[in-house]
Amino acid sequence: MDVAASSEESWKTMFPSAVLSLCHMQVVACYRNLASCVGGCTDSLQLRDDLRQTREKAQKLAVSTCQHLTSHLRDKSLPQEQRRELELLWVAFSSSLELLHVDMCKVFSMGDIFCLANTTALVQTGLQGGGSEVAARALSLPDLNQAQTPADGLENQERSAMEKEISQIDHMIDDMEMKVNVLRWMVEPHGPQYAEPLSSTDSASLALLTVDEEQPGHQPLCQRSRIFVFLLLFAVVLVAATLSVCVVFFS
Amino acid sequence: MTVIFVLVLFSYSQIAFCAALIFQSVSKATCWHGDLCPLPAHHTQLISPYVPYMQAEKVLLEMQDPKKGVKSQPQRLVITTIPHAITGKHKHKHTHTNTLLNSCSGFLSSEARSFGSMLVALGYIYPLQDHKRLVIKPDASLYRFQTPYFWPTQQWPVEDTDYAIYLAKRNIRKKGILELHEQEQYNRLHKWMNHKWDFIVMQAKEQYRAAKERKKPDRVVFDCQERAYWVVHRPPPGTVSAMDYGLDRRVDPNANEVTVGLQTLLFAEMKRLFSSNMIRSDMIFHFSCRLVKYCATYNSHDPFLSKCLPSNPWLTDDVTYWTLNMPNVEIPTKMRVERWTFSFGELLSDPRGRDDFRLFLKKEFSGENLAFWEGCEDLKWGTAVTMREKAEQIYKTFLARGAPRWINIDGKTMEITVSGLRHPHRYVLDAAQTHIYMLMKKVSKHTRRFVKDKLPHDALNDLEQNARNRRPSLSPIILRQQELEQRAKMAASAPVDITQLCRFTTPVSHLAVYSGFTDSPSANASPSLPFVAPTPVCPSPISVALDSNSASERRAEAGEGEAERNPEARAPAGGNVLKSRMALSLRRLLKRGCSPSTMFASLSPKGQAAAGTSRIQPLCPDQPSQAPPRRTGNFFQIKVDIPPECRIYPIESEDEEEENRASSRGGVGAKEIICPWESLTPQNGTG
Numbered sequence A: 001m002d003v004a005a006s007s008e009e010s011w012k013t014m015f016p017s018a019v020l021s022l023c024h025m026q027v028v029a030c031y032r033n034l035a036s037c038v039g040g041c042t043d044s045l046q047l048r049d050d051l052r053q054t055r056e057k058a059q060k061l062a063v064s065t066c067q068h069l070t071s072h073l074r075d076k077s078l079p080q081e082q083r084r085e086l087e088l089l090w091v092a093f094s095s096s097l098e099l100l101h102v103d104m105c106k107v108f109s110m111g112d113i114f115c116l117a118n119t120t121a122l123v124q125t126g127l128q129g130g131g132s133e134v135a136a137r138a139l140s141l142p143d144l145n146q147a148q149t150p151a152d153g154l155e156n157q158e159r160s161a162m163e164k165e166i167s168q169i170d171h172m173i174d175d176m177e178m179k180v181n182v183l184r185w186m187v188e189p190h191g192p193q194y195a196e197p198l199s200s201t202d203s204a205s206l207a208l209l210t211v212d213e214e215q216p217g218h219q220p221l222c223q224r225s226r227i228f229v230f231l232l233l234f235a236v237v238l239v240a241a242t243l244s245v246c247v248v249f250f251s
Numbered sequence B: 001m002t003v004i005f006v007l008v009l010f011s012y013s014q015i016a017f018c019a020a021l022i023f024q025s026v027s028k029a030t031c032w033h034g035d036l037c038p039l040p041a042h043h044t045q046l047i048s049p050y051v052p053y054m055q056a057e058k059v060l061l062e063m064q065d066p067k068k069g070v071k072s073q074p075q076r077l078v079i080t081t082i083p084h085a086i087t088g089k090h091k092h093k094h095t096h097t098n099t100l101l102n103s104c105s106g107f108l109s110s111e112a113r114s115f116g117s118m119l120v121a122l123g124y125i126y127p128l129q130d131h132k133r134l135v136i137k138p139d140a141s142l143y144r145f146q147t148p149y150f151w152p153t154q155q156w157p158v159e160d161t162d163y164a165i166y167l168a169k170r171n172i173r174k175k176g177i178l179e180l181h182e183q184e185q186y187n188r189l190h191k192w193m194n195h196k197w198d199f200i201v202m203q204a205k206e207q208y209r210a211a212k213e214r215k216k217p218d219r220v221v222f223d224c225q226e227r228a229y230w231v232v233h234r235p236p237p238g239t240v241s242a243m244d245y246g247l248d249r250r251v252d253p254n255a256n257e258v259t260v261g262l263q264t265l266l267f268a269e270m271k272r273l274f275s276s277n278m279i280r281s282d283m284i285f286h287f288s289c290r291l292v293k294y295c296a297t298y299n300s301h302d303p304f305l306s307k308c309l310p311s312n313p314w315l316t317d318d319v320t321y322w323t324l325n326m327p328n329v330e331i332p333t334k335m336r337v338e339r340w341t342f343s344f345g346e347l348l349s350d351p352r353g354r355d356d357f358r359l360f361l362k363k364e365f366s367g368e369n370l371a372f373w374e375g376c377e378d379l380k381w382g383t384a385v386t387m388r389e390k391a392e393q394i395y396k397t398f399l400a401r402g403a404p405r406w407i408n409i410d411g412k413t414m415e416i417t418v419s420g421l422r423h424p425h426r427y428v429l430d431a432a433q434t435h436i437y438m439l440m441k442k443v444s445k446h447t448r449r450f451v452k453d454k455l456p457h458d459a460l461n462d463l464e465q466n467a468r469n470r471r472p473s474l475s476p477i478i479l480r481q482q483e484l485e486q487r488a489k490m491a492a493s494a495p496v497d498i499t500q501l502c503r504f505t506t507p508v509s510h511l512a513v514y515s516g517f518t519d520s521p522s523a524n525a526s527p528s529l530p531f532v533a534p535t536p537v538c539p540s541p542i543s544v545a546l547d548s549n550s551a552s553e554r555r556a557e558a559g560e561g562e563a564e565r566n567p568e569a570r571a572p573a574g575g576n577v578l579k580s581r582m583a584l585s586l587r588r589l590l591k592r593g594c595s596p597s598t599m600f601a602s603l604s605p606k607g608q609a610a611a612g613t614s615r616i617q618p619l620c621p622d623q624p625s626q627a628p629p630r631r632t633g634n635f636f637q638i639k640v641d642i643p644p645e646c647r648i649y650p651i652e653s654e655d656e657e658e659e660n661r662a663s664s665r666g667g668v669g670a671k672e673i674i675c676p677w678e679s680l681t682p683q684n685g686t687g
Helices: A002-035 A045-073 A080-113 A132-139 A155-179 A201-214 A219-250 B002-026 B053-063 B088-097 B109-122 B160-173 B180-192 B194-212 B216-233 B259-273 B281-299 B320-324 B334-340 B344-349 B351-363 B367-381 B387-399 B411-420 B430-446 B449-468 B476-492 B498-504 B508-514 B541-547 B551-570 B577-592 B596-613 B651-664 B666-670
Strands: B073-076 B081-087 B125-127 B142-145
Touching: A002 A045, A002 A080, A002 A132, A002 B194, A045 A080, A045 A132, A045 A155, A080 A155, A080 B160, A080 B194, A132 B194, A219 B002, B053 B109, B109 B125, B125 B216, B160 B180, B160 B194, B160 B216, B180 B194, B194 B216, B334 B344, B334 B351, B344 B351, B344 B430, B351 B367, B351 B430, B367 B387, B367 B430, B387 B411, B411 B430
Parallel strands: none
Antiparallel strands: B073 B081, B081 B142, B125 B142
16 A cells, blocks of 8 residues: 555656656757748748747746756655656756757847848748648647737847747756756666657658658659559550450450 | 460569569668768867858858849659759859859859858758768759758757757658668767667657658658758768868967967966866976967967068968078078077077177187087087097097187086097087087177177168069078088188187297197098198187277287288198298287287286186196186186296297297197097097
């Protein structure tokens, strides 16, 4: 019973932190995907707006995860296993926070260079679609704090807000390092070395994509050879058909 | 019938074969083999040298202009078309015709090509086919612009975490088949970033899923972009990376530095580095101060660190600087002369400086010192075969008692040197050489005006003159020949040594001792020992007079001496000539009306003063062991103990006395200087 109670307790402790840090990682991934579009031909007010919303979401998640993890790790009475788990989460969270920080800085400076007013200067990167699906994915994650801020269209306000947020993340990282001493080299990961390949529905599109990548140089040749093969096949089919007709006819 | 059946079967097998072919072409069959890759260097967060990112970015943005920029075309893949692909040809056309771009206007197509290659190598444009070779090809191969997120920048260094995430994503996508170098990198990163590995794998999955939200063409573009980014920043083995700029610096090499700032920076750096208690920090600090001082002194003289007048020959095609600074130039440049003031070694090492110093010493009647020093250098750096000969000659010329160009070193050094000369080796004359070097250094210090004189009018005005008289530069071989010729010339002409003048000024006792040789040792054999008339070693009143700063007296005596010397120099050398020569000189002296008495008078007080103080043994031929006169504090001053009875004597009897003595001491008188290790005669004493 003790074991059950303790495991339940640990689950209660761990679960929110784990969930939060996982969500945070997802949002950071989406943010990165959106950030790589800045300055390109798909850069638009919509994109900037998406970025802002994703960023705010990431910020909120970060704050709550930080609070959770810090409070638990500062708790001296934490059993050893839980501490180890939490340290793992801590390391993961701090890494994703650093990624977010770098991405935010990049977006900030690129926003400086690529002003949306001058659309001719945007780099033609070959992208066609906007990032709305990605943003939707990011924003669809559950949130502890459900309040949504209305979208602000003015760029200047956004810039100052962004600066503030960057510095906030900075402070958060510093605070984390100050308050909790996690020895990173002591942390042992659970997961596998190689990420498992995802579901098999990807394989077909993957195959096509890889065809595009690996043998683009052979494109014209492949096409030609493919046409030749088709012709050959057609001719052979024709011959076979006539032969079978002959067989039927003459037998 | 059977034939038809066989034919039908054959045709069906053909169909099957063709179908297999088609399937094979559709399915992927990749097999990458990479070499073992060296692990990439990871730079610390220091300042890296300048890379032309700003210019490249500017040009790149100009290229986006729909009207004036580069025309793009859609790229056709199997299932999709992706716009915004450019070809190499278009790029060239663009850079050639676009007049907006100041940097590109007027480019030749080869320059355009190299500029394009630079853009590709830096990662601003990536090739769509053959993605590993970052060059621009002037054909129809396609390229695309890289998104600004992946542009190279020095602000945010490339992180290993990102690379690990990328490799993990690639692993997911390619289902575990990575290139060999990628595989190795992956394993290495797994080892070093083990604590983060859960995060990396999770983040890779999340990024992969996020990317899947996009439409297919966009996904292809994203993958190409990221792959191109990592080809630039983590190049496959065996490729040259444009990101390779060497080591990061602590000091920004692009910022303008003030020398004062540099010094303080160096000081601070050294303090920081050597602040540990385990090292002798005071000593190291002292040395580092010297280093800094050296840097500060020579900073303005280095053509790479500061401006080089008239123009830097390493950067431009103008070789005036080298012509002006040739070793045998008539008028040295101001900078060169300034360098001579830095240290004595600097003066000596510069051949032009050495020439000037030689002339100066000539005027000061101490040319033998420099000649000795040069002889020692010759010995040190010469071939082993000639060492013995050279040592002998140097001894005979400079060190032996009665040597023609006797140098003035103290007794202890002389003892050491002469005893070392028994078994001559390369460094046997080191002590004496150092001694003489210090003497010369002191002289040069005392007479700084030697150098200061040269400074004002010589160089600046004649810089232009030199430019006008510019000769074509000579090859080193010719320069060396000239050097040898000059040496031979110097050897042929008699040295202006003060020692030659004292023959008629010193008492006979001295003469008797030191004139005991007939001939100059082999004026023919060794051009480096250039005297015709043997001169006794004597404490010249002129050198004594040097001490007292009576320049006029010196000049007068020198003038006489020189005039005297020249006719003597022309006289043939010969043992029996000595007597006549002595007579000749004395007669000449008498003709001049220069009474020896005055000279002796000038000599005597000093002699008397010295007699009491010096520990020199009276120079008499009877005593075999004789120490050379000891030098007291001052340079070139030799205190001679002149026995009073020898001081003044009638001139007429001198000849006879001389003859008597010469004949009595026939054995001694007739002999040459013998090197101590060759024979042990009593005259040569300690040897």
